[in-house]
Structure formats: C-alpha cells, structure tokens
Amino acid sequence: MCAHILVAEDDIRQAMVIRRYLEQDGHTVAVVHDGAAAIDEARRHRPDLLVLDVMMPVVDGLQVCRVLRRESELAILMLTARNTEEDLLRGLGLGADDFMTKPYSARELMARIRTLLRRARRAAEVQDEPVDETVLRVGALTMDVGRHEVRCGARRIELTAGEFRVLSVMAAAPDRVFTRRQLLVRTRGANAFVTERTIDVHILNLRKKIEPNPRRPVHLLTVVGVGYKLTDGSECE
Known part of the structure; x- marks a missing residue:
C-alpha cells in the first residue's frame, strides 16, 4: 500500500523521524515546516495523506485543515502537543480524519496511517462504481x-x-x-x-x-x- 504522504511538522527532528518510518514502510514522503508551505505542496502534488501538526508557524494546522478540506477529500491525520478536547473538537469539526496527541509511539502512528490509507483506497474504489441512488x-x-x-x-x-x-x-x-x-x-x-x-x-x-x-x-x-x-x-x- 505505497502512497505519497505529506508531513507538515515544524519540529525538524520529529519530521525526520516520521519521514524515516514512512519511507521504511514503502511510501514516498515530502516534508514541509510551516502551514503555508503545506497548503502549497498539497495543491501542487496532491498527496494521498497529510500528517499535519496543529502548532505551526505562518499558518497553523487548523487553518491548513480548513483550507484543504474545502478543496479535496485528502486524508488528514492531525498531531498536537496539547492534550485538550478543544483541539479535538476543532480538528474533527474542520474535517480531520484522525487525531493524535504527542508524545505518541511510532508504531501507533504507522498503524493509524495504514488505516486511513485503506479507507481512502476504498473510497476511491467506490467512486468508480455505479452511483448509489439511495x-x-x-x-x-x-x-x-x-x-x-x-x-x-x-x-x-x-x-x-x-x-x-x-x-x-x-x-x-x-x-x-x-x-x-x-x-x-x-x-x-x-x-x-x-x-x-x-x-x-x-x-x-x-x-x-x-x-x-x-x-x-x-x-x-x-x-x-x-x-x-x-x-x-x-x-x-
């Protein structure tokens, strides 16, 4: 299940760790470190999934999610260092598909990414089927x-x-x-x-x-x- 994944994380070390695990899983990965770059990269290269940190410079992750969700059904996994329900409510309300609180294990992160990619693949397959008239x-x-x-x-x-x-x-x-x-x-x-x-x-x-x-x-x-x-x-x- 190889995919093109965009990682938007301002912590350079954390971004490189995520990139390494994703590449070991067979994915191609692009990394950006601010929200404006995330929007631009997503628009230009249309990744299969976006790993998106909430706290980022220039444009924060919530605004990135709001902008990109208006434009596509891109799978979005949000990351936050704040363990608050406010982030969860706002992120899911803006259309994020999943939410993880830092610190998290790399194993759980990869498992969630695989789940989101499977769901995105099934959704793409459904689009090729006859329209559901229900x-x-x-x-x-x-x-x-x-x-x-x-x-x-x-x-x-x-x-x-x-x-x-x-x-x-x-x-x-x-x-x-x-x-x-x-x-x-x-x-x-x-x-x-x-x-x-x-x-x-x-x-x-x-x-x-x-x-x-x-x-x-x-x-x-x-x-x-x-x-x-x-x-x-x-x-x-």
Missing part, C-alpha cells in the same frame, strides 16, 4: 447518499465526511438507538484507533448544523446511558 428521509431531513448532499427542509447543509457517515448510519434506521461503539464500528471499522469520544464530537457538530436549537435538540437525541438516536422531530428551520 435517498434517506427522516422527517424534513433528506440525505442523497450518491451526491453526498444533505438538506433540512429547503436548507442545504454542509457536512464533513465523518459527520456524513454518522448521520447516514442513523438515517438508515430512524428511532433506533445506537451506542457510541456501534456508530464507531459502522463508520470507522472494527479496528478503528479513534476513541468513542469522536462520536460525541460528530454529534455535537451535527446538532449545530441541523437542529433549530442545538441546546434543545429535537432530531439527534441522547438516550442517557446508552447512546444516540435520530428522530423526525419537528420541522427544520
């Missing part, structure tokens, strides 16, 4: 799976890939209660390295986008002690 409807919420479009009433909603996967699983079985683990397995696979907290982040961001009042949800409901369910609720604004 349209899911739950109350005023409509999901066109093939076109990756979501509407709440007449309003179009922009979702990240992770948010779309979670919502489509729940929309296919309205009123069914899903545990966090079930949603994680159905959207990431049984061997996913991300935590169940990732599901909470996606639910939080989805509520901000589809609920008339995210603090008093009527569509994405919490079932205390179990998980979440999607109901038809009231009409979307």
Whole structure:
C-alpha cells in the first residue's frame, strides 16, 4: 500500500523521524515546516495523506485543515502537543480524519496511517462504481447518499465526511438507538484507533448544523446511558 504522504511538522527532528518510518514502510514522503508551505505542496502534488501538526508557524494546522478540506477529500491525520478536547473538537469539526496527541509511539502512528490509507483506497474504489441512488428521509431531513448532499427542509447543509457517515448510519434506521461503539464500528471499522469520544464530537457538530436549537435538540437525541438516536422531530428551520 505505497502512497505519497505529506508531513507538515515544524519540529525538524520529529519530521525526520516520521519521514524515516514512512519511507521504511514503502511510501514516498515530502516534508514541509510551516502551514503555508503545506497548503502549497498539497495543491501542487496532491498527496494521498497529510500528517499535519496543529502548532505551526505562518499558518497553523487548523487553518491548513480548513483550507484543504474545502478543496479535496485528502486524508488528514492531525498531531498536537496539547492534550485538550478543544483541539479535538476543532480538528474533527474542520474535517480531520484522525487525531493524535504527542508524545505518541511510532508504531501507533504507522498503524493509524495504514488505516486511513485503506479507507481512502476504498473510497476511491467506490467512486468508480455505479452511483448509489439511495435517498434517506427522516422527517424534513433528506440525505442523497450518491451526491453526498444533505438538506433540512429547503436548507442545504454542509457536512464533513465523518459527520456524513454518522448521520447516514442513523438515517438508515430512524428511532433506533445506537451506542457510541456501534456508530464507531459502522463508520470507522472494527479496528478503528479513534476513541468513542469522536462520536460525541460528530454529534455535537451535527446538532449545530441541523437542529433549530442545538441546546434543545429535537432530531439527534441522547438516550442517557446508552447512546444516540435520530428522530423526525419537528420541522427544520
């Protein structure tokens, strides 16, 4: 599974360590040390995956993620030295595919990269297949799976890939209660390295986008002690 991987890390020594492990795994690697260079390199050479540090000069990693996610479905693995939920929430909300906190083991880093590359390959293969004509409807919420479009009433909603996967699983079985683990397995696979907290982040961001009042949800409901369910609720604004 050889791939072209871009590493954006301002710590030169750390970047070289990551590069060495990636090259030993058979990948071609480009390394940059600031956010502006990461955006330019990604646009020019279209890597298969971006390993992206949050704290970088010129343009920080969160802004890099925001810019590149608008332009492509490039797989993005974010790294941060700060063990805070704020980074996790913002990174996943901007469309990052995975998140690791420093310090981390090289073994775990490589395992997560392999997982993201497999997922990206499967997504590319699906694009070559006949378009999925499935349209899911739950109350005023409509999901066109093939076109990756979501509407709440007449309003179009922009979702990240992770948010779309979670919502489509729940929309296919309205009123069914899903545990966090079930949603994680159905959207990431049984061997996913991300935590169940990732599901909470996606639910939080989805509520901000589809609920008339995210603090008093009527569509994405919490079932205390179990998980979440999607109901038809009231009409979307």
